[in-house]
Amino acid sequence: MFTRQAISTLRLVRLSRGLATHANSGLAVPASLHLKTGQTFKGTSFGAPRSVFGETVFSTSITSYTESMTDPSYRGQILVFTTPLIGNYGVPHNVAPFDSQDVGVVLESQGIQCAAVVVGDVAEKFSHYTAVESIASWCKRHNVPGITGVDTRAITTLLRDQGTTLGRVAVGTDALLPPPAAEEYWDPSLENLVDQISTKQVYELNPTGSVKIAMLDFGAKANILRSLVRRDAAVTVFPWNYDFNKVRDQFDGLFLSNGPGDPKQCMEAALNLRRTIAEWNKPIFGICMGNQIIGMAAGLDSYRMTFGNRGHNQPVLALASSGSIKAGRVYVTSQNHQYALKLQEPFPEGWEPFFINCNDSSVEGIKSTDASGKQVWGVQFHPESAGGPLDTIEMFTDFVSHCKAQKVANYQPADVKPQVGLETEAPRVAATA
Ligand SMILES: NC(=O)CC[C@H](N)C(=O)O
Numbered sequence: 001m002f003t004r005q006a007i008s009t010l011r012l013v014r015l016s017r018g019l020a021t022h023a024n025s026g027l028a029v030p031a032s033l034h035l036k037t038g039q040t041f042k043g044t045s046f047g048a049p050r051s052v053f054g055e056t057v058f059s060t061s062i063t064s065y066t067e068s069m070t071d072p073s074y075r076g077q078i079l080v081f082t083t084p085l086i087g088n089y090g091v092p093h094n095v096a097p098f099d100s101q102d103v104g105v106v107l108e109s110q111g112i113q114c115a116a117v118v119v120g121d122v123a124e125k126f127s128h129y130t131a132v133e134s135i136a137s138w139c140k141r142h143n144v145p146g147i148t149g150v151d152t153r154a155i156t157t158l159l160r161d162q163g164t165t166l167g168r169v170a171v172g173t174d175a176l177l178p179p180p181a182a183e184e185y186w187d188p189s190l191e192n193l194v195d196q197i198s199t200k201q202v203y204e205l206n207p208t209g210s211v212k213i214a215m216l217d218f219g220a221k222a223n224i225l226r227s228l229v230r231r232d233a234a235v236t237v238f239p240w241n242y243d244f245n246k247v248r249d250q251f252d253g254l255f256l257s258n259g260p261g262d263p264k265q266c267m268e269a270a271l272n273l274r275r276t277i278a279e280w281n282k283p284i285f286g287i288c289m290g291n292q293i294i295g296m297a298a299g300l301d302s303y304r305m306t307f308g309n310r311g312h313n314q315p316v317l318a319l320a321s322s323g324s325i326k327a328g329r330v331y332v333t334s335q336n337h338q339y340a341l342k343l344q345e346p347f348p349e350g351w352e353p354f355f356i357n358c359n360d361s362s363v364e365g366i367k368s369t370d371a372s373g374k375q376v377w378g379v380q381f382h383p384e385s386a387g388g389p390l391d392t393i394e395m396f397t398d399f400v401s402h403c404k405a406q407k408v409a410n411y412q413p414a415d416v417k418p419q420v421g422l423e424t425e426a427p428r429v430a431a432t433a
Contacts (some may be wrong), residue, residue: 029172031147033078033118034179036166039158042175043149046122047139051174053186054078054115056167057338058156060311064387065117065135066091069144070107072197072219073288073336074114075260076188078167082156087123090131091138103205103229106130108221108386112142113197113260115188116169118155122148145169163306164338189304189338193261194218194289198240209234211403214251216240216269218259218289223386227393228255231400243272245279252410253283253403256290258382263292263302263339270296277368283375283402285395288337291378295341295366299348305362308338312388315358316381320367322354323398330358333381334388340380341366355379375402 031045035056058080059068065086068074094110096102117139126134139146147169159165166185170177197219206229213233215225218240228235236251238244244254254276259266266289274297277284286294292302314335321327340362347353347366354365354377368376383392 030175031145031172032170032175032179033147033150033155034168034170035158036182036185037158037162038179040179041118041147041150041155043147045145045171045175046136046148047117047146048143049171050143050145051168051170051172052078052115052145053166053168053180053184055188055338056080056118056155056159056165057308057310058082058152058159059336060313061334061387062312063089064312067108067223067387068336069112069114069117070094070105070109071221071258071336072109072113073221073258073260075193075197075219076191077114077260078116078118078169079114080118080152080155080159081120082152084120084152085123086117086119086121087135088126089128090126091133091135092128092130093132103222103225105222108223112139112144114144116144117146118150118152118169119146119148120150120152122146145171147171159307164308188260189262191261192265194240194259194266197260199237200239202236202238202242205229205235205237206232207234211252211400211407212236212250213253213255213400213403214238214244214247215255215257216242216244216290216293218257218266218269218293220257220259221382221384221386223384224255224257224287227384227396228400231396233400233403240266241268241272245272245275248276248280248282251282252407253285253399254280255399256284256286256293256378258287258336259289262304263289263296266293267296269293273297277374277376281372281374282406283399284377285399286378287382287384288335288380291365291380292339292341294376294378295363298351298366298368300344300351300366301342302339303342305338305340305360309335309357309360309362310337311335312385314381316355316364317358318355319353322367322377323401324394325354325392325398331355331391332389333364333383333392334385335381337380355381375399 029045033041056078198217210232215237312334354367365379383395
C-alpha cells in the first residue's frame with residue numbers, strides 16, 4: 001500500500017515528466033485557480049506555463065476577448081470569462097495597417113494586460129479571416145497563463161456573492177501544492193498601477209488635426225485615441241500626473257482616459273484638475289477612471305463595488321440631455337470597472353448625475369451644471385466600445401464639436417500668421433468608429 005504522501009510524490013514525478021514533454025506530446029498540464037477565500041478550481045493550463053497572483057474578476061462579454069485582454073484597465077486582474085467557449089476566432093496581427101492614420105495597434109494596446117485568463121473551454125481550433133494565431137499561442141508569447149476546463153459559472157456565482165477576490169493561477173507542479181497562505185496573496189489595488197502603464201513621454205497623434213486635444217493617459221485604450229483622431233482631432237498624450245495647467249492655453253479641450261486600479265491612487269491628478277475646472281473654460285471629457293478623477297475633483301468620493309461591472313450589455317439611463325444624449329433614454333454600454341462615484345446627497349454644487357445604471361443604480365456619469373455653459377462630463381462606461389455596443393459613440397462627436405466651438409469662440413485675428421506659399425491641407429480622415 002502507498003501512503004498518501006507517497007502517492008502525491010508519485011503524482012509530482014509523473015507531472016514533472018509530463019511537463020518536460022508537454023510541448024510535443026500534447027499532455028495536459030494541470031492548473032488551479034485558488035481564491036484567497038479558500039476555494040480551489042482545478043483545470044488544465046494553456047498559454048504560459050507559469051503561476052501568477054491577481055485580483056479575480058468576471059466579464060459577461062460574449063465576444064472581444066482580444067480587446068478585453070489588451071485593455072490596460074485589466075492590469076493585475078485574473079479575468080474570468082462567463083462565455084464558455086473562448087478563442088474560437090483566434091487572435092489577429094496587432095499592427096495597424098500603414099495607411100489607416102490609426103494609432104499603431106489593431107487591439108487596445110501593444111500586449112496582453114490582464115495577469116491571467118480563466119475560461120470554461122478554450123478553443124484549440126480557430127477560424128477568422130484576420131486570425132494569425134490561437135489564444136493559447138498568443139498567451140504563451142506574452143507570458144500570460146490561462147486555465148481551462150473549470151466551471152466558470154460556479155466561479156462567477158461565487159464572485160458575485162463574495163465580491164471580487166484575490167486569487168492565484170497555479171500551473172504545473174504548483175497546481176498540486178497546497179494553496180498559498182492568506183498573507184501571500186498580492187493585492188494590485190494597493191499599487192499605483194496607472195503609474196506603471198501611463199506614457200512616460202509626451203507624444204502627439206495626428207498633429208494636423210483641426211482641433212487640439214490634450215489627453216491625460218491613465219492607461220488609455222487605443223479605441224479612445226482612434227475615436228478622437230477619426231474625428232480629426234490632434235491629440236497630445238501626457239503622463240497621468242502631468243500638471244495640465246502649465247500648458248492649458250495651447251489646447252481646445254482636455255480628455256481623461258480609462259485606467260487600472262483604485263482611482264484614489266491618482267488623487268494628485270484630481271487636485272490638478274480641480275484647478276483646471278475652476279480656472280479654464282474649455283470642454284473636459286473623462287471615461288471610466290477619467291470619470292472618477294473628474295468626480296473626485298468635483299468633491300465626490302469613490303468607493304469599491306462588490307464585483308464591479310464588466311461586460312458589454314450594461315444598461316444606463318440618461319438623467320440629463322446633452323448633445324447626442326437624450327434624457328430618459330436607456331443606452332446599452334460596454335463597461336469594465338470595480339470602483340464608482342458615490343451618489344452623494346446633496347450632490348456637489350455645480351454638478352449633477354448624468355447617467356445611472358439600470359441594474360444596480362450606481363452613478364454612471366456626472367456633468368457640470370455651471371451657469372456659464374462650461375462643458376465638463378465624465379462617464380463610467382466606455383462609449384468607444386471595443387468591444388461592445390456603439391450606442392453612445394457620438395459622445396466623441398459632441399466633445400470634438402464643443403472643442404471646435406471653443407476654438408472659434410476664442411479665435412483672435414492676431415493669432416493668424418501669414419502662410420505664404422502653403423496650400424491648405426485636405427481633411428485627413430472622415431471615417432467614423
Ligand atoms: N476602465 C477603467 O478605467 C476602470 C477604472 C478603475 N480602475 C475601476 O476599476 O473602477
